[in-house]
Amino acid sequence: MMYAPVEFSEAEFSRVEYQRKQQFWDSVRLALFTLAIVAIIGIAIGIVTHFVVEDDKSFYYLASFKVTNIKYKENYGIRSSREFIERSHQIERTMSRIFRHSSVGGRFIKSHVIKLSPDEQGVDILIVLIFRYPSTDSAEQIKKKIEKALYQSLKTKQLSLTINKPSFRLTPIDSKKMRNLLNSRCGIRMTSSNMPLPASSSTQRIVQGRETAMEGEWPWQASLQLIGSGHQCGASLISNTWLLTAAHCFWKNKDPTQWIATFGATITPPAVKRNVRKVILHENYHRETNENDIALVQLSTRVEFSNIVQRVCLPDSSIKLPPKTSVFVTGFGSIVDDGPIQNALRQARVETISTDVCNRKDVYDGLITPGMLCAGFMEGKIDACKGDSGGPLVYDNHDIWYVVGIVSWGQSCALPKKPGVYTRVTKYRDWIASKTGM
Template structure:
C-alpha cells in the first residue's frame, strides 16, 4: 500500500497538498472555524492527565514525543498520550512511561521549555500516525515565512475547547522585533521563537501548549521548528505566540534512541 512508502519518511502528510499558507480568518485556533481531518497532521498527539486533555505533543519516533516542560509542573505522573484528529474517541492511546524535563528549564521565565515523553509501548506508523521531521543543526528557516500550529486548545482566551484538532497559519517573527518594548520588551531569549501576527487575531491558546509549530520544505516534508510555549493571553495585538526554538535536532535526537536511555539535556545550551 502507498502508506508504507509514506511512513518510511518523516514529515509527510496523507494529504500532500499545502493549504494556502497565508493568513486566513478560517485558519486559526483562537476563534477558529477550521478543523483538521484524520491524517492531516499525523505527528500531533494529545497529552492527557486523568483522561483530560492538558497539552499537545509531537511524535518524533515510535516511542518518543516532544512537548513543553511547563505542562508537567503540577502533574508529573499518570499521563497518557492519544493520537488522531478527535480527542474522543481517539484513534490510539498509549500510557506514558517517562517524562524528561530539560535540566535548565525555569519557571516562570519558560526558558528551555522542552520535555521528552517516552511511551510505554511503541507506536506503529500508519498513514494517520507517524513522526515529524527534525531539522539538521545547519538547517535554517527564514523569518516572515508561514508555518502551521495545531492543537485542541481554547478557541478564545479562557474560552471553550474543541473535540476536533484545530489548525492555524502563522508567520515567523524575528526576535529583535519580538523583543521591542511594545511587544515582549526583552523577554525573548535565544531559546525562544515568536510566531503569529503583530496585529493579533491568530494564535495558539490555553491547551495548545507543547504542540508543534511546523513548516514544509520544497519537498513538502514538514519540519518541527518550534513548540508552543507561552504568550500574553491569546491573539492580542503586539503579543504573538512564543515557542521553544528547536533544542532538538536530527543529530541530537538519536541520543535518546528507542531504548529508554534518555539524556536529561536534549539540546545545546
C-alpha cells in the same frame, strides 16, 4: 503569560657541425616532439574523461504526479501493506520504462515511491528519482532534460499507468533529504490537503485557525491527557516511541503513570491510545522565565505508522527560518482566551517574527532568549492558546514537514504585538539526541 496546560565551506643548444647529422637529429627530435605532444594530448583526454565521465555524481529529485486509471485503497496509507508494496513496484517499473528508453536512459539509476495518497481523479504519487550526471552539470539543467524525456515518453509509449502530464512536478533535493525520505520517511502527510492555508481563511480560531479537514492531515499531533482530567497539552510524535512537548505541561504532575497519549484528528474518539513510560524534563527549565521549556515523553509501547499516525522530522540545528516564513501551528486548545478545549484538531498558518522585533519594548521587552522563537502576526488575531501548549509549530520544505517550534507561552492569546512564543527546536537538537539517540 504561559500557555498553560488546560487547568498550559632556455638554454639554447649549440649547432651541429655536419649538415647530414643535423638532418638526422632533426628527424629524431621531430619524432620525439610528436610523441610528447601525443602523450600530452592523451593525458589531457584522460583528465577530461576523469572529470567529465568518471566524476559523475548522483542527483536526486522529488517527483509528484497524478495517476488517473487507478483508484485509491485505504491500505496504500500503510507502507508495509501488500497493496502499497505491489502498487509501488508497478509505479517504479513504469518510471524505469519511461527513463531507460529515453534521451536520459543511461543516466537513470532508480526510483523509490515515498507515498500514495487519494485524489479525486485517482491517486497522487510522491516518488524519489535518482540520476547520475557529470558533477559539472547543474540540477536545474538536468531537471529540464528529465522533464523533456518524460513528456516525450508520455506521447509515444503505451504505459500501464495513465499519468496526468500537467500534474507532474519535479523538485531537486540533496542527498541528506533523499536519505531522510528513504530511510526514516518522517514528515510526510498521508492525505491530500488544501494547503497552504491563507492567514485569514475563517472566522474561528486555534485562535483564528480552522478545523482540520481530514484524518491524517497532521499525523504527528498527539494529545497528552491526565487520567481523570482529560486533555492537558499537545505533543509531536518524533519516533514510534518518543513525543516532543513542553516542560511546563508537567509542572503540576510528572508521574508517567498518570498520563496517556492519544493520536488522531479528535480527542474523542482517539485513533490510537498509548500509556506513558517516562517523562523527561529539561534539566534547566525555569518556569519563571520560560527558558528551556522542552520535554520528552516515552510511550510504553510503540505506535505503528499509518496514514493517520506518522512522525514529524526534527530539523538540523543549522536550519534558519527568515522572518515571515510561513509555518503552521496545530492543537486542541481554546479558540478564545480561557475558553474550553476543542475535541477536533485545529490548525492555523502563522509567520515567523525576528527575535529583534519580538524583543522590542512594546512587544516582549527583552524576554525572548536564543532558545525561543516568535510566530504569529503583529496585528494579532491568529495565535495558539491555552491547551495548545507542547504542540507543534511545523515548517514545510518540499512536502517534508519539520517541527521547528513547541507551543510555549504568550501574553493572553492573539493580542496585537503579543505573538506566540515557541521553544526553538533547533537549539535543542543535541539535548534531544542525548536523551533519545535520535
